[in-house]
Amino acid sequence: MHILFNRYQETRRKFLTRAIAAIAATGLPAWYEKEAIASERALDAERPRRLGPNDTIQFGLIGCGGKKGGFRQGLNDAHAAASKAGCKVVAVCDVDRTHCADAANEFGPGTKQYHDFRDLLADKTIDAVIIGTPDHWHVQIAIAALRAGKDVYCEKPLTLTIDEGKKLVRVAQETGRVFQVGSQQRSDPRFRLACEIVRNGLIGKIKTVTAHLPTGPTGGPFQPQPVPEDLDFDFWLGPAPADPSILHGDVIDDVIFNFWRSPVAEPNLLPDYFPERVYGNFRWWLDYSGGMMTDWGAHHNDIAQWGLGTDHTGPVKIQGFGRGPTIGVNCYNTFPEFDIYSTYADGTVLHTTNQGENGVTFEGENGTVFVSRSRIEASDPKLLTTPLPPNAVRLYVSNDHMQNFIDCIRSRKETICPASVGHRSATICHLGNISLRLGGKILYWDPEHETFHNDPVAEAMLSRPRRRPWLL
Ligand SMILES: NC(=O)c1ccc[n+]([C@@H]2O[C@H](COP(=O)([O-])OP(=O)(O)OC[C@H]3O[C@@H](n4cnc5c(N)ncnc54)[C@H](O)[C@@H]3O)[C@@H](O)[C@H]2O)c1
Known part of the structure; x- marks a missing residue:
């Protein structure tokens, strides 16, 4: 336990150093940069420590993207999540078998592959999902994920129609799950x-x-x-x-x-x-x-x-x-x-x-x-x-969009872009x-x-x- 704790602290320190370097690279005026770094440190102090192996947040990625074209935004998001302390991508899902297999390879041996998002959502070992599909799928999958008890990071634009959005907001409120929209600006x-x-x-x-x-x-x-x-x-x-x-x-x-x-x-x-x-x-x-x-x-x-x-x-x-x-x-x-x-x-x-x-x-x-x-x-x-x-x-202060989602998964607070x-x-x-x-x-x-x-x-x-x- 002690070793795990120390390792965790070390990873957090590395993360904090990286986050501060990223803020410093924005070229903002010195006073604002100083405040941003101070707020990152304050947030870090607030972040609950994860002391044991059972605390790992297990992510599933739905809609990976891949080498055939597009932005691979699902993969980008999933790599961002996997790079954070105490987080692991354990499953990927894509309706394109090549994209699915390639994505699974990127997260290492043992990464589960799903063709149908409903099967991934039924996987009780998954705590949170990232949705990187094209827009016409966002709301359907997000609602199913919320109802399955998952926390959700869903890419923007959140919806294809206004009525879809109204429904999604209702379900997000009803289920009380943590929801982050991929509006990283x-x-x-x-x-x-x-x-x-x-x-x-x-x-x-x-x-x-x-x-x-x-x-x-x-x-x-x-x-x-x-x-x-x-x-x-x-x-x-x-x-x-x-x-x-x-x-x-x-x-x-x-x-x-x-x-x-x-x-x-x-x-x-x-x-x-x-x-x-x-x-x-x-x-x-x-x-x-x-x-x-x-x-x-x-x-x-x-x-x-x-x-x-x-x-x-x-x-x-x-x-x-x-x-x-x-x-x-x-x-x-x-x-x-x-x-x-x-x-x-x-x-x-x-x-x-x-x-x-x-x-x-x-x-x-x-x-x-x-x-x-x-x-x-x-x-x-x-x-x-x-x-x-x-x-x-x-x-609301967030200097790292995925980290904000992860912090909110732990604290159960609202994300910067619900x-x-x-x-x-x-x-x-x-x-x-x-x-x-x-x-x-x-x-x-x-x-x-x-x-x-x-x-x-x-x-x-x-x-x-x-x-x-x-x-x-
Ligand atoms: N936040 C940002 O800055 C940013 C940047 C780029 C893209 N995006 C968003 O990310 C999303 C994906 O964009 P992209 O360019 O990466 O797309 P893409 O077409 O490259 O990838 C989408 C993937 O989803 C898969 N897919 C489609 N339907 C599926 C389903 N039902 N279940 C599982 N997988 C399914 C496709 O096979 C494909 O592999 C879009 O909504 C886009 O707006 C956001």
């Missing part, structure tokens, strides 16, 4: 500082927040290919439509209508297979994701919400202007270019656009702050060099896409009840039919 002290400057009124009342996202790709028509033998394409599709005859909706004057359709007409038919539909490319298909709007929007709209202090509410009016989705059968169908204006009840406008340097700009009556993954800049540089006053509003927050951030992206898909229609949203005001067409787009047996 919340654990970057640069983004926290920008939001604290805004929250403390240091640039005056905020007029506009601009979320600058990349431009999405266009592509297609793609040529059908045989489904690879190691991929269970039917399982990959899951709740998404399978009937190729109704896969592409109606296009009128470059506006895509009628995308919500019955996916159950011919349950045995599959859409054409080509690699541009899977392996990371799912992002550019409305059936599985929401394009750049949800891919990067989930990150930067999330920071806008954090800065504005609107984590549990949202805008009241949304209008989107989009350009350039490829029109045709077997073509990417998400909007690569867009300008979405989401107005909050106090008149603040969140402008989500594919223009400008990747990052978030807060524009107040007295100045601006720009923040990205590589830098923070203020119109008045003194805003960055002057420490915040002792009575300033301070935000399901309710991830749901609201994703909602802003979905509202933008709904306006785009309705040809730039102005939408009036009631963020309290999460419904539209007298708009049955938009209301129908809050959810979509699900292919059996994958009902929620």
Whole structure:
């Protein structure tokens, strides 16, 4: 026991040294860096010690990704978890047999392999799961995991539809499990500082927040290919439509209508297979994701919400202007270019656009702050060099997103990005896409009840039919 304790302490020390080095590398002003390091030390002191072998948190990874393409984000997250003291990845699950076997190899001999996430969830030795599947699977698997008593780290964008998010938030509350959304910008002290400057009124009342996202790709028509033998394409599709005859909706004057359709007409038919539909490319298909709007929007709209202090509410009016989705059968169908204006009840406008340097700009009556993954800049540089006053509003401190999840598994406290927050951030992206898909229609949203005001067409787009047996 004594040896284990010492080893644990040593690993913690190594972790702390690494965490502090990571903070120091952000290039933040000295005062803020000092505070971030102090908060990391204070958090470390609070972290309960794990004294015995039974305390290891056992992780299962669902949706690994791999060498065929995509970001392997599930694997990235799982390696982050495995690198933490007292944590082990004991099982992996993927509907692609090669990805599954390769992932198991990365975590060493004895790592269990599952094809069906329900079997992994039935494994009582697993305490927590990481969900790195494409977006159309997130909520289904997350709800099943919560109900199976697992703590959940789920990648962003948390949801595919707004109604899915409402359900997930309810189940997360009912089950009381720990939930972290993979919006890791919340654990970057640069983004926290920008939001604290805004929250403390240091640039005056905020007029506009601009979320600058990349431009999405266009592509297609793609040529059908045989489904690879190691991929269970039917399982990959899951709740998404399978009937190729109704896969592409109606296009009128470059506006895509009628995308919500019955996916159950011919349950045995599959859409054409080509690699541009899977392996990371799912992002550019409305059936599985929401394009750049949800891919990067989930990150930067999330920071806008954090800065504005609107984590549990949202805008009241949304209008989107989009350009350039490829029109045709077997073509990417998400909007690569867009300008979405989401107005909050106090008149603040969140402008989500594919223009400008990747990052978030807060524009107040007295100045601006720009923040990205590589830098923070203020119109008045003194805003960055002057420490915040002792009575300033301070935000939740996390300097390592996976460590925050793990700490919360142990303490049973709320994570920095729980399901309710991830749901609201994703909602802003979905509202933008709904306006785009309705040809730039102005939408009036009631963020309290999460419904539209007298708009049955938009209301129908809050959810979509699900292919059996994958009902929620
Ligand atoms: N937080 C971030 O910065 C960040 C970065 C990249 C990706 N992501 C998110 O991570 C997720 C995955 O993205 P990616 O590019 O790694 O995708 P990917 O396509 O490379 O990997 C997804 C994997 O999930 C598997 N899969 C699909 N359905 C499954 C199911 N029902 N059960 C088990 N496995 C299943 C696929 O076979 C594939 O191996 C997306 O939601 C994406 O938005 C987040």
